[in-house]
Amino acid sequence: MKTSINLKNMRILLSMLFVFLSVNAVAQNITGTVKDNLGEPAIGASVVEKGTSNGTITDVDGKFTLKVSGKYPIEVSYIGYMTQVINLKGKTSLNIILQEDTKTLDEVVVVGYGTVKKADLSGSVVSINKEDIKGTPTSNVMEALQGKIAGADIMMGSGAVGEDVDILLRGSRSINGSNEPLFIIDGVQGASYNQLNPSDIEQIDVLKDASSTAIYGSAGANGVIIITTKRGAAGKVTVNLDTKYSISGGANFVHGMIGDEWYQYQREYYRTKNGDYPENFFQMYNSEAIQQAYENNQWIDWIDEATQGNASQKDVNLSIRGGSDKIKVYSSFSYNNTEGLLSNENQTRYGMRFNVDYDIRKWLKIGTSSALTYTIKNSRGKNIFTKSLTAFPLGKPYDDNGNINVEFIEGETSPFGDEIENQYANETRTIYANVNGYLEIIPLKGLSFRSQISTTLSSSRNGQYIGEHSLQGVENGYSSPYAYINNNYGYSYLWDNILTYNFDFLKDHKVTLTGVTSWSHGQSDYNNMRASGQPLDSYLFHNMASGITKHGVQSYYSQNQKMSYALRFNYVYKDKYIASFTTRWDGASHLADGHKWESFPAGALAWRISQEPFMQSTEKWLSNLKLRLSYGVTGNSGGMGAYSSQTGAATYSAVSIDGVLSSMSQLVSPYGNPSIGWEKTYQWNYGVDLGLFNNRINLSVDFYDSKTKDLLFSRTLPITSAITAWGSPMTTWQNIGETSNKGYEIQLSTVNIRNKNFEWSSSISYTHNDEKIVSLPDGDLIAKKLFEGHPIKTFYDYKYAGIWGTAEEEEAAKYGCQPGYVKIETVEQFTTDENGNLVGDGGVHTYSNTRDLQILGSNVPDGILGVNNTFKYRNFDLSAFVMLRYGQMIDSKTIGWYSTKNNNQPKGTDYWTPENQTAYFPRPGIASTTGIESLRYIDGSYAKIKNITLGYTFPNKLCKRLGIEKCRIYGTAYNVFVLPFKSELKHTDPENNGSDTFPLYKTYLLGLNVSF
Structure with missing residues (x-):
């Protein structure tokens, strides 16, 4: 009995002790410090009780305090480092050193309608993170990626404010259809990337081969660029302020002649025309005003005048990120203002983004991504730089009050007419809004269903006013001002449903099944009105009713729809044998009946050789070796109008053809083709991925071979078929012809040196693409400069062979x-003699623009190389990006402005004289300029230091005193130095393909990034 009482008392005592210990466990506090492998504090590392929602994050010193129950281990995680799980075992103070996560193969890559581990990737995909695009002084994210993606050719057309970029992935495939890749932003197809704030971007994934893009079927032929924006995260709310200010100037653009150089050119011109030099200036210019300006040294360097100011850009981005286990929010607000070199050239953009994810239940999740931008852009008018290059260089550009002299000297009009107040305006206001909502259900383990609906609205109004004294007004001889307004409205809707099932079986087999339905609807509405004779210049285009003459109203409307179904099967066996098969069925309303639907299949295989048992001896230095093979079919229907398969209304009128009257149909819309269908691309891809020394060296090499058939081609019909309302031949869309693109790409990243205080890493991309037209319906189309066996953009003109010398006078006469x-x-x-034999002339004949034109080259480069080096020393970081583009020909408009006439010529022109017979340019004043066009076509190869960035991150202790978490200041020099391979291009930047519209210029930026 006594023993029983003792046992009972013992149980009571133990129960009380357990309760006591449990109560104390709940109240237990642990503290600690989290540092990275270099001993630096890990700011914002997550510290949680594993399996619970109880957690915190580290402060600016890497320290934390957490009240724990003591029942669960502590889990510490930090981006870029391996997660650690620590059993407390009575410990209340922890010092945690994180190890860098070098398992890059576990990184997640975004592919069509899902994600996949990099290790399980079988296609050709390149991922770019937010670090690769920050610091670039541009509001266009694609410009920031120039030279960093193997296979991508990204070019800036000019330095004008708001200028877009040209983007090609693996060359041009279509002659008249679209060659632009498909953009997807947060799952929304066709979203406008140029409305996106670069600071909102988390990751960019570029899908290049057919196995990767086939899931998008008809939209994926030109490659796919998937942009993922930032989203909220559980934990402390983080406020980030990123502000940049930049100034631009020092445009690399050729100037016109002034001073002795101009005077000597005019003397040579006079000598050619009159046989000897003039006795004095008055013999060349019989004008007292011009002679007086010459004697008073009133020289004008118009290019200097045009670029005497500096362009500037202000960029402010404020973002808020945070949330709980249930709801996560990311929001941002942005402001960008760019002032161009010219007074009437600027752009202001306001933007906001709001991304929300809400976990209602473990099996139910909803969310939204929404973006809104408002842009006001004022654009330049006529080409002021071309006009400045050739303008007369003597006179007074401004009066005594600083106003522009419209007639700056007798008989000459100022190239700055558009700069006069209220003489020229070209303003575009654009509102862009996108709302994207989703619902995700996870009814079973591994099974998920996601339904996503998005709508996009764009509304723009462009107004232009052309005054009598503006460049266009003067050139066109306007006796009264002219104004017009264009209104554009676009709406699009997209509904995607995605069913995904992930499951394993028999231990080593992993399968992912994906099914997709996608419906899209797009419509556009356009109208414009025109009027002339406004009574006041200050009205500009705002009061169209005041115009004396109304020139009518026009309007256009179009809509199209697409419906798609897709299936994808991904299979991984033992983490080393990988297979992927995809099929998509697309239907498009704008194609002809019977041709609207098409299927686009693709497949890929990959083998991770490094995982094989026979490779175990290499595991100390070989981290990854994977072979990839893929083949697929993708489509294209872009570039056509919504009604290209339909013929519009026609009227009939009598038309004279070779003197014979014929009844002719006259159409007010394109001539429809009832059999127009899909353009298709068939592509093979062979790739290898290599990782060495714990993935400190990563190399990807891809070889591809693609053929595009049934090209979408806008063909000119015989005039006997139909004519337009303007009397010109009618065109119709047809599926004819074939193109080919073959090439290889190399993407290399290395960590060259890494220790506690210093790190040096490099990334290199190289692209080589051979593009050609395989076949055309009627062979070479010379009128359109399209030739079989040559790239789409081929130059066809006279071929320059030098300048005739005095010793060749007799030969030149032939x-x-x-x-x-x-x-x-x-x-x-060749001609036929009296016996019917062909007799050649050996090429000796008078120049002919129908017989002597030749294929000269193309603007497709032999190679594009980008090299980026990043150095980090303690709190300093330095990066330098260099690019090389070689083996391309350009049509240099600035060289082409040399005319041999007595107007102004480009500075430094090496022209022929009897004393200088090795010159590149012909003699001033010659009677015939046949062949002078050949001067323009020149090797456009160049090397360029694209940008250099130096940054400093403030020490954590200083940040803590200031009440902030992180602070970094940085400076960037952009377009620092360009080296053309040809000396004739020393005053231009070949990156703009020889354009003379607006020069590219140097930019210097100062930025500040602060996190609270």
């Missing part, structure tokens, strides 16, 4: 030339 004329390579012509 070609209708004289010393100082352009020498070209002629094409041999």
Whole structure:
């Protein structure tokens, strides 16, 4: 009995002790410090009780305090480092050193309608993170990616404010259809990337081969660029302020001649025309005003005048990120203002983004992504730089009050007419809104269903006003002002349903099944009105009713729809054998009946050789070796109008053809083709991925071979078929012809040195693409400069062979030339003699623009190389990006402005004289300029230091005193230095393909990034 009482008392005592210990466990506090492998504090590391929602994050010193129950271990995680699980075992103070996560193969890559581990990837995909795009002084994210993605050709057309970029992935496939890749932003197809704030971007994934893009079927032929924006995260709310200010100037653009150089050119011109030099200036210019300006040294460097100011850009981005286990929010607000070199050129953009994810239940999740931008853009008018280059260089550009002299000297009009107040306006206001909502259900383990609906609205109004004294007004001889307004409205809707099932079986087999339905609807509405004779210049385009003459109203409307179904099967066996098969069925309303639907299949295989048992001896230095093979079919229907398969209303009228009257149909819309269908691309891809020394070296090499058939081609019909309302031949869309693109790409990243205080890493991308037209319906189309066996953009003109010298006078006469004329390579012509035999002339004949034009080259480069080096020393970081583009020909408009006439010429022009017979340019004042066009076509290869960035991150202790978490200041020099391979391009930047519209210029930026 006594023993029983003792046992009972013992149980009571133990129960009380357990309760006591449990109560104390709930009240237990642990503290600690989290540092990275270099001993630096890990700011914002997550510290939680594993399996619970109880957690905290580290402060600026890497320290934390957490009240725990003592029942569960502590889990510490930090981006870029391996997660650690720590059993407390009575410990109340922890010092945690994180190890860097070098398992890059566990990184997640975004692919169509899902994600996949990099290790399980079988296609050709390149991922770019937010670090690769920050610091670039541009509001266009694609410009920030230039030279960093193997296979991508990204070019800036000019330095004008708000100028877009040209983007190609693996070359041009279509002649008249679209060659632009498909953009997807947060799952929304066709979203406008140029309305996106670069600071909102988390990751960019570029899908290049057919196995990766086939899930998008008809939209994926030109590659796919998937942009994922930032989203909220559980934990402390973080406020980030990123502000940048930049100034731009030092445009690399050729100037016109002034001073002695101009005077000497005019003397040479006079000598050519009159046989000897003039006795004085008055013999060349019989004008007292011009002679007086010359004697008073009133020289005008118009390019200097046009660029005497500096362009500037202000960029402010404020973002808020945070949330709980249930709801996570990311919101941002942005402001960008860009002032161009010219007074009437600027752009202001306001933007906001709001992304929310809400976990209602473990099996139910909803969320939204919404973005809104409002842009006001004022654009330049006529090409002021071209006008400034050729304008007369003597006179007074401004009056005594600083106003622009419209007639700055007798008989000459100022190239700055558009700069006069209320003489020219070109304003565009755009509102862009996108709302994207989703519902995700996870009814079973591994099974998920996601339904996503998005709508996009864009509304823009462009107004233009052309005054009498503006450049266009003067050139067109306007006697009264002219104004017009264009209104554009676009709406699109997209509904995607995605069913995904992930499951394992028999231990080593992993399968992912994906089914997709997608419906899209797009419509556009356009109208414009025009009027002239406004009574006041200050009305600009705002009061169209005041115009004396109304020029009518026009409007257009179109809509299209697409419906798609897709299936994808991904399979991984033992983490080393990988297979992926995809099929998509697309239907498009704008294609002809019977041709609207098409299927686009693709497949890929991959083998991770490094995982094989026979490779175990290499595991110390070989981290990854994977072979990839893929084949697929993708489509394209872009570039056509919504009604290209339909013929519009026609009227009939009598038309004279070779003197014979014929009844002719006259159409007010394109001539429809009832059999127009899909353009298709068939692509093979062979790739290898290599990782060395714990993935400190990562190399990807891809070889591809694609053929595009049934090209979407806008073909000109015989005039006997139909004519437009303007009397020109009608065109119709047809599926004819074939193109080919073959090439290889190399993407290399290395960590060259890494220790406690210093790190040096590099990334290199290289692209080589061979593009050609395989076949055309009627062979070469010379009128459109399309040739079989050559790229789509091929130059066809006279071929420059030098300048005729005085010793060649007799030979030059055989070609209708004289010393100082352009020498070209002629094409041999054949005639038939009296016996019916062909007789060649050996190419000796007078130049002919129908017989002597030749294929000169193309703007497709032999190679594009990008090299980026990043250095980090303690709190300093330095990066430098260099790019090389070689083996391309450009049509240099600035060289082409040399005319041999007595107007102004480009500075530094090396022109022919009897004393300078090795010159590149012909003699001033020659009677015939046949062949002078050949001067423009020149090797456009160049090397460029694209940007250099130096940054400093403030020490954590200083940040803590200031009450902030992180602070970094940085400076960037952009377009620092360009080296053209040809000396004739020393005053231009070949990146803009020889354009003379607006120069590219140097930019210097100062930025500040602060987190609270």
